[in-house]
Amino acid sequence: xxxxxxxxxxxxxxxxxxxxxxxxxxxxxxxxxxxxxxxxxxxxxxxxxxxxxxxxxxxxxxxxxxxxxxxxxxxxxxxxxxxxxxxxxxxxxxxxxxxxxxxxxxxxxxxxxxxxxxxxxxxxxxxxxxxxxxxxxxxxxxxxxxxxxxxxxxxxxxxxxxxxxxxxxxxxxxxxxxxxxxxxxxxxxxxxxxxxxxxxxxxxxxxxxxxxxxxxxxxxxxxxxxxxxxxxxxxxxxxxxxxxxxxxxxxxxxxxxxxxxxxxxxxx
Numbered sequence: 001x002x003x004x005x006x007x008x009x010x011x012x013x014x015x016x017x018x019x020x021x022x023x024x025x026x027x028x029x030x031x032x033x034x035x036x037x038x039x040x041x042x043x044x045x046x047x048x049x050x051x052x053x054x055x056x057x058x059x060x061x062x063x064x065x066x067x068x069x070x071x072x073x074x075x076x077x078x079x080x081x082x083x084x085x086x087x088x089x090x091x092x093x094x095x096x097x098x099x100x101x102x103x104x105x106x107x108x109x110x111x112x113x114x115x116x117x118x119x120x121x122x123x124x125x126x127x128x129x130x131x132x133x134x135x136x137x138x139x140x141x142x143x144x145x146x147x148x149x150x151x152x153x154x155x156x157x158x159x160x161x162x163x164x165x166x167x168x169x170x171x172x173x174x175x176x177x178x179x180x181x182x183x184x185x186x187x188x189x190x191x192x193x194x195x196x197x198x199x200x201x202x203x204x205x206x207x208x209x210x211x212x213x214x215x216x217x218x219x220x221x222x223x224x225x226x227x228x229x230x231x232x233x234x235x236x237x238x239x240x241x242x243x244x245x246x247x248x249x250x251x252x253x254x255x256x257x258x259x260x261x262x263x264x265x266x267x268x
Contacts, residue, residue: 004257009199010035011190011223013208014046014060016155016231017254024063025230027255032065034258042071043193045206047149047183047213049076049122049164052099073193075148075183076100079120080107081192082146082182091115093143095135095167096122121147121171121179123154123164132170139175149183151213155231184208185216190223207254209233211245224248226257 004010012018018028035042044067046056053072060067076096083090084107091112094101100122101111119138124131139145152165172178183189194204201222208214209231218225227247229235238250251257 004034004040004205007040007205008203009041009043009194009197009205011043011045011193011204011206011218013206013210013214013231014044014056015048016209017207017214017228018044018065019059019063020155020230021157022059022063024065025228026253027258029064030258031254041197041199043197044072045074045184045189045193045208045214046072047075047123047151047164048154049074049079049100049148049183050097050125050154052103053077055099073189075189076103076122078186078189078192079122079146079148079182080104080109083109083118083120090117090144092117093119093135093138094122095120095127095131096124096148097126116143118144118146119179121145121164121167123148123151124167127167136171136174139171139177145177145179147179147181149213150181150185151210153232155209160232184210184213185220187217187221190217190221194221194223207257211237211241211247215241215247216245219244219246226251228253228257230254 018025056072057067091110092104093116094104094111104111119135147164147168150165151163153160154163168179194201204223205226206214206218206223207226209228211233215225215227225247227233227250230253
């Protein structure tokens with residue numbers, strides 16, 4: 001079993017693992033402090049594309065963290081990298097919030113509402129029926145179709161909220177189309193980050209709350225994994241998971257990870 005003490009990098013999910021709503025989950029700040037004290041690289045990996053990179057950094061800062069820009073890699077970033085690798089670079093009909101559109105244009109991509117080359121479906125918390133209808137018509141016309149991630153719901157203190165996976169299901173019913181998925185659980189997302197860090201998959205640790213995204217991605221990439229039960233997954237879910245989605249270890253929270261290795265964590 002991988003331990004924190006022998007890891008050369010830690011990859012940490014946000015919603016349901018580090019944060020729930022706007023607040024830090026138990027042990028999250030203490031874990032980040034521990035990694036910083038030991039100079040272990042940390043990267044937050046999130047599928048949540050409902051906000052810009054700057055907004056994500058601000059949200060983490062408001063919860064008591066001090067993230068650097070290079071410590072965050074989102075499914076939006078992975079989608080941008082994917083599209084920038086295309087030749088010629090396509091113009092985009094983006095189903096996503098304004099902050100994500102800003103990230104796309106800042107990266108040199110063109111948002112084209114009139115004559116796009118590709119449809120990109122993200123976690124759009126500003127989605128209107130007019131944009132749903134326009135997206136359906138573009139999909140029915142046969143445009144290439146990409147989704148930033150497949151999560152069906154996003155954890156929220158008042159209960160799960162519809163996420164991109166729910167949107168995917170809606171367009172599947174209406175248009176008979178399924179997208180190419182870029183973010184977790186695709187292993188390319190984790191390989192991109194580890195290559196940048198210069199860390200081998202077996203020397204990292206992925207910590208998340210979702211079996212079908214966080215843990216499946218880690219297993220596909222050969223990265224040891226830890227599931228925490230503070231988000232989308234219950235202990236009963238773990239018992240019914242297929243082999244591809246089974247974590248190397250299961251803990252109630254990040255607090256328990258530190259408790260197991262170093263004794264009770266510092267007060268939050």
